[in-house]
Amino acid sequence: MTSTTSSAGVTRYRDNPGWPQALGNALRIVLVLVAIMVAVQSFYVVQARPQDLITGFHGMVDIVSRAMPPDFSNFDAVLWPTLETVDIAIFGTLAGLVLSLPLAVLAAANVTPSRVLYYAARGIIGFTRAVPDLVWALLFVTAVGLGPFPGGLALAVHSIGMMGRLFAETIEHMDMAPIDALSIAGARRTQIFTHGVLPSVLPSLLGISLYRLDENIRSSLVLGFVGAGGIGFQLLTAMNLFQYQQVSVLLIVTFVIVLAAERLSAIARERLA
């Protein structure tokens, strides 16, 4: 019975070789319809009302006009928060790098010393990545108080997740032949890591770290909104006090920092490649 059904199926396929193409076309149409439905439901869920944007435009113009011209008379007071913002990102990236590297080695399937450690490391990386840096900042503000330190801690913990995953993937995709050669030559595990794994993946790790630093500088601007220091905190204070000319100065500084970090990071990564 089964063979009859099977042979009948084969015959149908041979008689009509175009049917897989028809099935493919039908599948494409279904996928397009699903994509349209996803787009439409997103408009519904966010309650998108473009007309409100048009009617409320004058409010935006009002704020922008009140922010002009930028008030640079108190520029000295912006310098320290600016340095704080950059240093929160540097601290967070460096601490994240130091903590994520050993975790990445444990979380890379090709070099991990045990499956238990592999899953434990993957779990830590997944958890620290899943919780947003803003939530980490709120937690650390509660623990250590207001200021740049909770911001740095928040970025460090979140960076463990972000960098740990990318580091682990880099190690997993590396050429294993030199590693096997060292292993067969009787090198110890730590020696294989420092003499084989690390030199092979170092440029990629540095590239990822620089990219993360760039991302962390953007994040550290926002962390100030929850009391974790830096320009963000100044920005929130100025907005609450309706000091819009001060707000525009802070936005200009923010723009310069983000642009500079992005360019410097890109140049450094190009040189490493």
Add this chain to the structure above:
Amino acid sequence: MLEVRRLSLRYPNGKLALADFDIDVRPGELVVVLGGNGSGKTTLMRCITRTLQPTQGSVRVNGTDLARLDGERLRRARLDLALISQHASLVKRRSVLANVASGALGRHGGWYTALGGLPAAELRRARGYLAEVGLETLARQRAGTLSGGQAQRVAIARALAQRPRALLADEPVASLDPEAAEDIMKLLRRLAGEENLAVLCVLHQIDLAHAYADRVVGIRDGRMAFDLPRAELSHERMRGLYLREAA
């Protein structure tokens, strides 16, 4: 001295990849293993180095049976057994000198080498081994910039830095042009004699086997087809290993 006795490997799916294989390679001797694709040559090498666990048999290097060891004891035993593979397997971003000296890492414990350092004595020796393979002028060059032939010479120098008793070479000339292949075989031939090494070399090139081997071992379907001194072996018999595969 390398002694392989009744070495067998059966995969979990029941396929017999290697069956009762025996080879002896004495110090100073160069033995070539010939066989078609899928005949079991690389499996043999991997069982000897214990990157595959044989299901039966022994692999004695300097009297120690690697087939029965694990962990730290296996690591120590492997110091006597060096492997050169088809693609040199160098760390491309490190210098040629560092690659060569890293062959001796297993002989050094402690924090210095664990943190990425290489002992000064090993670096001095590495220069000597580079001179032996004719590449002392490239010591500071990055390994990734070398040609295939140069990289293979560096891999041989790294194997010498390990100070092994036996040297395995798994198709060391497969990706080289004929001239570079001749150079590598001459070097292996010379080192076998000068360093008193037991050299076991997998090749596909019958002419090279005929020119440089002391003995030739034929392998077919995971079993030994012959093990004869070069002088007693005709080209036709060696070709026979491949003809059957073509048929």
